[in-house]
Amino acid sequence: MSSVLVYHTISSPLEPLVADADISPEKFERHLQWLARWRRVVPLDETLRDPRRNAVALTFDDGYRDNLTVALPLLEKYQLPMTIFVTAGFLGREPYLSESELQELSRHPLVTVGAHGLWHRHFNLLSTDEARHELIESRHRLAEITGKPVNLLAWPFGECNEQLEQLSAECGYQASWSVWKGNNGLHSLRRVPLGRRDDLARFVIKSSGLYALTKARWHRFNQKDETQNLKPGGAKQLVADN
Numbered sequence: 001m002s003s004v005l006v007y008h009t010i011s012s013p014l015e016p017l018v019a020d021a022d023i024s025p026e027k028f029e030r031h032l033q034w035l036a037r038w039r040r041v042v043p044l045d046e047t048l049r050d051p052r053r054n055a056v057a058l059t060f061d062d063g064y065r066d067n068l069t070v071a072l073p074l075l076e077k078y079q080l081p082m083t084i085f086v087t088a089g090f091l092g093r094e095p096y097l098s099e100s101e102l103q104e105l106s107r108h109p110l111v112t113v114g115a116h117g118l119w120h121r122h123f124n125l126l127s128t129d130e131a132r133h134e135l136i137e138s139r140h141r142l143a144e145i146t147g148k149p150v151n152l153l154a155w156p157f158g159e160c161n162e163q164l165e166q167l168s169a170e171c172g173y174q175a176s177w178s179v180w181k182g183n184n185g186l187h188s189l190r191r192v193p194l195g196r197r198d199d200l201a202r203f204v205i206k207s208s209g210l211y212a213l214t215k216a217r218w219h220r221f222n223q224k225d226e227t228q229n230l231k232p233g234g235a236k237q238l239v240a241d242n
C-alpha cells in the first residue's frame, strides 16, 4: 500500500511551530537516506495510478523558501521526487518562496507544483462561492507563474467534506489530498504528517502504508476535531495541517 508523506518547513526554529510542522535538515536527511535505501519513492501522481503498490511520495505544504534552498539539494542528492503544494497568496512573503523562486523550483525535473488555496483559509467555513474562488484563482496564479498546468490540490489544514471534494473536481483538479479527513476518495486522499518529533524509528513506522490505514481508522472512530489546537493570530496557525 502506498504512503504519501507531508512536510512543511525544513528548518530548526528556536520556538517549535504548532502541529510539529518543522523538522531539522539533519533529521529530514535521515528520512531520505532510509527511503532511498529501503523504499520506492515515486512522483505523487504515480500513487494515483496504482495505490496498492508499495511506494512512497513526498509532499511539502505551504511553499516555504527552505523547500528550495534546503530540501531540494537533499532530494537531488538522493534523486527523490517531490510535490510542493503552494499557498498562492503567500508568494513573496517571509518565510515563503518568491515568484521567481517558485519558477526556479517548478523547472526542476524532480519537482511538481500543486495548489494549496489562495490564502490558506479554513475551507469548511467558506461559502461555496468563496471556496470556488480560492480553488480556481490559486490554480490560475500558480499556472501563470510556472507556465505549467496545476492539477493537484492539498486542502489547507487538511479540511474537506463531500461538497468540497465535488467542487475540487468541478474546478478541474485531477486529485486532492487531505491529511486524515474525508473518505480517502480521489479528492480526500490521506497523507501522513511528519515533523520535529519524527526521529528515524518513528519515521520508519509512519512511512509504512499500514500506519496510514490504522491511523485513519482511529481518526474516524474518534471524530477528533483536528483544528482544536489552532490559536488565533500569527503565521504559526497556517501550518497546522495535521
Ligand SMILES: [Zn+2]
Binding pocket: 061, 062, 116, 120, 155, 156, 157, 238, 239, 240, 241
Ligand atoms: Zn498548509
